[in-house]
Amino acid sequence: MTGDVRRVFRMDNEVLAFRFTATVSGRAGxxxxxxxxxxxxxxxWLAATGLGVTDVSPxxxxxxVALREAIYRIGxxxxxxxxxxSEDVRTLNTMAAAGHAKAALEHGHAVWRLTETTPVRDALGVLATDAVRVLGGPDRDRVKNCEGPGCAGLFLDTSRAANRRWCSMNTCGNKVKKSRISAR
Structure with missing residues (x-):
């Protein structure tokens, strides 16, 4: 499944909530x-991020999708x-408060335990809580949109000089560099 997931989704963002917003490609296109x-x-996608659920309804x-778009617009x-x-903030806060997932340490790894009755709501609560932590935390001034062609994905610039321009050097950064080389 790992290979299938990587063909369908971008899983390279360090911030879980921003990885979720990348379930839309080419936002600037x-x-x-x-x-x-x-x-x-x-x-x-939830299974690939450690938030596996047994069933997802329409x-x-x-x-x-409503949560994902609220996170993206806020970011x-x-x-x-x-x-x-304010409506996006309300959506984010409501989803964060609705989840009942519990963090646990299992076999040396952090995992989320979801309830049996509302696992999807719990998983979305984890994503919303992660977004609150990043978007309202001390590094919020390092939240950026990717400058890659057609991308505009969110990322947290952790570079020392705070001058990172791309969500991922392996994707958007390489595309820009390849186009510069081709232009020469």
């Missing part, structure tokens, strides 16, 4: 690509030096 096309895709998918507003919309 003319036609962004939806990677969460159906409940099975959301189930696959309603769960709708809630996940983009912060990256631009602006204020997020």
């Amino acid at each position: 003319l036609t962004p690509g939806e990677r969460l096309a159906d409940p099975a895709r959301l189930k696959m 309603k769960d998918l709708k809630g996940a 983009s507003a912060i990256a631009a030096g602006g204020q997020p919309e």
Whole structure:
């Protein structure tokens, strides 16, 4: 499944909530690509991030997409030096409060234990809580949108000089460098 997941989703962002926003590709392009096309895709993505659930309904998918878009809009507003919309903040806070996942240490690794009754809501709560931590934490001024062609994905600039321009050097950074070489 790991290979299948990596063909479908970008899993290279260090911030879990921003990795979730990357389930839409080419946000700065003319036609962004939806990677969460159906409940099975959301189930696959959650499993790949350690938030495995047994079933995802169309309603769960709708809630996940609403959360993803709220995270993206808040992050983009912060990256631009602006204020997020209050409705997006309300969506984020509501989803964070609704989850009942518990962090645990198992076999030397941090894992999330989801409840049996509301595992998808719990998983979305983990994503929302991660977003709150990053978007409202001390590094919020390091949240940026990727400058890669067509990307605009969110990332946390952890470079010493705070001058990183791409969400990932392996994808967007390489595309820019290759295009510069080709132009010569």
